[in-house]
Structure formats: C-alpha cells, structure tokens
Amino acid sequence: MKTMLAKLKSENLLAFALIVQFIVCLLVLFDVPVARQIIGFAYFTTIPGFIFVNVLKSDELDKLEIVLFSVGLSIAFLMLGGLLINELCFLFGFSEPLSLFPLVIILNSFILTGSLIAYLGKNGVNLLKVKIPRVPPLALLFLSLPILSVVGTIWVNAFGNNLILLCMIMAVALLFIVGTISKQAFSPKFYSFAVLMIAISLLLHSSLISKYLAFGSDIALEYICFRTTQNNAYWSSIPIYPDVLYSRMNSMLSVTILPTIYSTLLNMNATLVLKVLRPLIFSFVPLTLYQLWQKRFGKKAAFAAAFLLMAQNTFYSEMLGLTRQMIGELFFALLLLVILNKRIKRSNKAIYFMILGVALVTSHYALAEIFMLFISITYLSSVLMKQPNRNITLTMVVFFSVVMFAWYIYTSNSAVFDSFLSFGDYVFDQLGEFFNPVSRGQTVLRGLGLERAPTIWNTLSRAFAYLTEFFIGLGFIELIRRRKTITVEREHFRFITIAVAFLVALVAVPALATTMNMTRFYHILLFFLSPLCVLGTKLLVELISKRRMEIGTSILLLIVLVPYFLFQTGFVYEVAGSQSWSVPLSGYRLEALFVYRLLGCFYEQDVYGAYWISGNVDVEHSKIYADRPSKYANLGIYGMIYSDNVEILSPGTILSENSSIYLSRVNVIDGVVVSGPEALWNTTSISQIFDLTNKVYSNGGCVIYNNGKIP
DSSP states (O other): OOOHHHHHHHHHHHHHHHHHHHHHHHHHTTTTTTEEEEEEEHHHHHHHHHHHHHHOOOOSSHHHHHHHHHHHHHHHHHHHHHHHHHHHHHHHSSTTTTHHHHHHHHHHHHHHHHHHHHHHOOOOGGGGGGOOOOOOOOHHHHHHHHHHHHHHHHHHHHHHOOOHHHHHHHHHHHHHHHHHHHHTTGGGGGGGHHHHHHHHHHHHHHHHHHOOOOOOHHOOOOOOOHHHHHHHSSSSSSSSOOOHHHHHHHOOOOHHHHHHHHHHHHOOOHIIIIIIIIIHHHTTTHHHHHHHHHHOOOOOHHHHHHHHHHHHHHHHHHGGGGGHHHHHHHHHHHHHHHHOTTTTHHHHHHHEEEHHHHHHHTTOOOHHHHHHHHHHHHHHHHHHHHOSSSOOEEEEEEEEHHHHHHHHHSOOOOHHHHHHHHHHHHHHHHHGGTTTTGOOOOOHHHHTOSSOOOSSSHHHHHHHHHHHHHHHHHHHHHHHHHHSSSSOOOHHHHHHHHHHHHHHHHHTTTGGGGGGHHHHHHHHHHHHHHHHHHHHHHHHHHHOOTTTTHHHHHHHHHHHHHHHHHHHHTTTHHTTOOOOHHHHHHTTTTTTHHHHHHHOOOOOHHHHHHHHHHSSOOSSSEEEEEEEHHHHTTTHHHHHOOOGGEOOOOOOOOOOSSEEEEHHIIOOOEEEEEEEOEOOOOOOOOHHHHTEEEEEESSSEEEEEESSSOO
8 A cells, every 4th residue: 555655656746747847848948928937936946856855755854844945955956957067068068058958958857867766766745635724814914915015116116105015014013913922813833934925025125126236245246257157158167357256256156057047947137036036045044944943942932033033134135135145044044954853864864964065065155164163063062072963973074074175275266265264364363453342343333232323213223123132142041041941952052052152252353243244144143043032031021920921922022023123124214204224115215325325226327327338348458437336336237347447436536548437326416426435525526537538428317438439
C-alpha cells in the first residue's frame, strides 16, 4: 500500500512538473505579456526547489518549511545553475550563455531531470490531496493589504494623493491588533499568511513609488553590474572597472547572474526586476524567521517578533537600495532554520547547508562574514565547554570558511577579501578614539539618546524605539533566568548571546558600526533579538501582576509596537504635518533638495537627461561634470556611466577639454549644487563655467552643457 501511495505521489509530481513546464515554455515562446511574467516567476521561484526537496525525501519538513525551502533552493538553483551554465557554455565556445535559448533549455532540463529522479525514487507530494484550509474573513482582509499597497502607490504617483496608503498603514496596525488579541477572529495558524502579506505590503508601498529606482545606497553600482551582465549575456569574474566597490559587487551572483536570468526568462524590464521581484523574494525573510521563532517561543510571540522586524524603517526603505543584501538575508535566515531544526535528517541537513551556504557567500559578503562569525564562535564555545554539538559541526564551519575565502580571493581581483582586511585595519586605527562618542557614528548616538530630537514627534518616536530596546534587554535577562524552561536549543541561545555581545561591540568599539551602517547591523541582529522584546514584556507584566499574564503581555506589546510602527512608517509625521522621511506618504510635500540629497530619489527630467548623455556623449573618452547625487545615482543607473568618469561640480571646477556638464532638476530649478554630504552651493557660484560651454540639451528640468563636439 505504501509503495502504491509513493508511486502515486511521484507520478503526480512528474505530471505536475511536465504540465507547468510545458505551459511556461509556451508563454516564453509566444511571449504572452503578464502571464509570462507572473506564471514564469512563480515557476522558476518555487518549482526547482520543491522538486529538490522531494528528491531528498524531506518528509520531516512541515508545510510552511516546504514552501520556504522551495523558494530558497529555487533562488539558489537559478544563481548556481546560472553560474554553471555561464562557465560551461563559454568554455565550449558559446559567447552568450545567459541569453534566452541556453537558459530555457538547460534550466528546464535540470528541472525535468530532478522530476524524473523523484519519480524513479518514488518520492513526491500527492498534489491532488493537498487540503486547502478554511480561510477566515480576517485572513481575506490581510490578502487585501498588498492590493491596497499597489493601488495606493499608483494613486500617489498619478495624483499625489496618499489617502489609500494611509488607510493601508492603518489597516496593517488594526489587523495586527486584532490578530494579537483575538484567537476567535483570527486563528494563530494563519499568522504565517499575515506575516507574508504585511511584508509584501510594506515593501511594495516603498518600492513602487515612482517608476525609477530610489533610496540611494549601493543600488546604482548594483544596477550597473546587473546591466553589464545582461547586455553581455555573460558574467565575468574579472570586473571591467578598477573601482573596489564595483569589484566587490561584481563578485556577487545576486546582482549579476540572478537578475539577468529573471529579466531574460521573463522578458522583464531591468528596473521592474529590482522594484517588484526583489521585494517579493525579500518578503519571505520575515516569514522564515517567523517559522524559526514560533517553534521556540510560540505562534503569538513569533508573530509579534516578526512585526517588530518589519516595523523598523530599514526593512522597507534602506534595504530597497541594497538588493544583494535582500537576497543574502533569505539564505541567512534559511541557514538558521537548517541549523536549528533537529528534525531534518543529518544527510539532508548537510546538503541544505552546503547549497544555502554557497548561495549566501555569493549573495552578500558582509552577511557571509557575520554568519561565519556566529557559527565559528558557537562551535568553539561548545568545544571549550566540552558539550556535544550536532547542529554545528567542524565540517560545516570549515566548509563555509573555505568556500567563503576561496570565492572572495579568486573572484573580482580579491576585492572582497582586500576590503575585509581594510575594514579591520580601519577599526583598529580608530581605537584611539575610544572615549570620543562621535567616533561611533550619528546613528549610534541617536540610538543611545545622545542626539537632540528636532521636534516633539521625533522625541515620541525615539521613546517607543527605546522601549523596544529596553524590552529586548529585559528579554535577554528573562531568557537567562528561564533557560531551562524556555525551549531554546543550546546553539540558539548562543546565537542570541553573540548577537547581544555584537550589539554591545557596535556601541563600544569606535567606527565598527560605520563599516556597514548601524541601521543595517541592527536590522540583521533583530533576526536573533526580536523575540526577546516579547520575553521582556512578559517579564515586566509578571513583575507587576501574575494574573492574566497573557492578555497583559498582549496589551503591553500593542501599546509599544503599534505606535512604533506608525512612527517608523511616517504615518504619525504625515498626519501631524511634521518633517517626514517617508517618500510614499509625504513625498508630495518634501523639499526637492531633501528628497534628492538624503533619500536618493530623482526626477523624470533627470532620467531623460541621463539617457541623452549616455547616447550622445562618448563617456569613455571625455569627462562629465555633475553634482554628487547625480554622479552616484541617476547617471550611474540610467546613464550606465561609471562614477570615475564623472567629476563632482564645485565653484573651483576647471573644465578639461571635451567636457560635458550635467545639471539635474534640483540644480536648475532649485539652484543648488550638492558637492558633498554637507557641501551645498548656489548654482550661480559656478555660472562662470557656463560661459565656456554651449547648451546642448534641455528638457525643462535637466540641462546639459558641452565644450567639445557632440556627434
């Protein structure tokens, strides 16, 4: 009977894979718009990993874990499979291995082979017998959140009206309140669905604002790496530019091969790949952490912890400018799930660890280094304390270290490895500033309450942020106090302890927080610390009164987390009419210079000007002059102009022969040139330069001058 059932399951899986693969191939062949993008994305982001899970006979995984590993392994399959195609095809003389034909043929062949292996091994899920649970009305309301988010951003972009987005933010808060308090209205088994919907809503409400890439950070160089690989239909481990930062990014498959594969297979605009697909993939990070936490702290605590992670502004703003970190965090979270899941068979755990470990190394170097730090210290502590450690072995630590250092040394002229050493030297050199608080960076000072808040609303916002930090500290005390009663594995406890020590080091050690930005560090450390906020509230409620602790803990969490969320999203600032950082909610009233200089956003005129200069100026054999935001943002992203080919404008600028001056909308309309983080000049201060040039382009916002010949 078991044999017949296994055969039925494997036949279902094989038939399902063949049917979906046939449909996707037809959509690609006839280039059916919308369907090719939606069905193709779902297929390539879930099916390869799902088949692999079945090949490994991972019966020990529950339904949510199957979904999570299917997504994670599929992304890893596209990255590492794409790397294999890239190297083998080029080795055999095929100059464009990442073009449509080889990708469709080879990737689908891999998927079909996996389906046949699952069939012959009599593995698989009986897809015809998968039960769909009854969905309560409140769950359907969570489903409406992404719809509100998308419609709201379209409404803002078209009419400058943020009412729908304000309703979406308020709906998230209200549904979180109901989901936390009432088990009757919303069953805890739907918490995972709620986490995913909230994550997608928050990410899309930021990423879809304007049709251009925004939020500054590293996205310009990431985009150049992506487009270079896409245009060549081939990834080279040798960077085309000598810049160290570019070389580091070029070694990451998450910004070269992965988006190229998606863009090619789905026939999708490069900008949309980063603005839509990346946030959808990133939304599985809080869902993975929810699964990790709910096994140890309970469903409600995990739901609240995931909400805290998503409520922090970094999650849906700064991270959108760091696409490689978005992918890397998915593998980071899945590796934690693999390590701490005792139900996974040892052989499967080793395979999952190797695949996801390599994927993390090739996705984001800083996350890989942090992960190595955590597993190394955890393993060494178990050895020193003479405690057996089955979840983290010496083989795992050695394997990850060897892969990491080998990749970082032998790709992109060892730029990542050299940067790792230079960051270490920089922090060491700054130790002499130990007693200088400024050496920790502005964000650390703000987090410690040492920076004055500009308004009463900022003071209130920081108060709620400090409360979350306070409860995390209390939670760590509670975790130590109830170490034997809380079902947290020894390795997980050590991870949390290392995270707390890491957080202390970021505050105590000069310049350490500035190596990656304190907000990004704190966001990552919340992977370990977020559940402690819930434990901290429990401890405080217990100290006050031991009666009705569950409802008391829920109320206290809501009192802290809901206002924290409303402040972080900019909802309160927008309603109060105060200074806000939220482009989705307050972009219509923010000063152009503020949005341009600090938030990394630019205007349509700037984009068309970048297109023009890229198509009409020989940027490789001439010099371009622009202000700092234009150099590192729109000229890099939409002009595809390497930053070393652009000089920053200032009153002391002396034009070389055959030069072009690019003036953005802010330079022209607002009359301000941004030469540095704090260096602002009136455009009139450089007006003498224009006397030596001719105006060759103008679109009512962006203006371009030239002192040479334009073909």
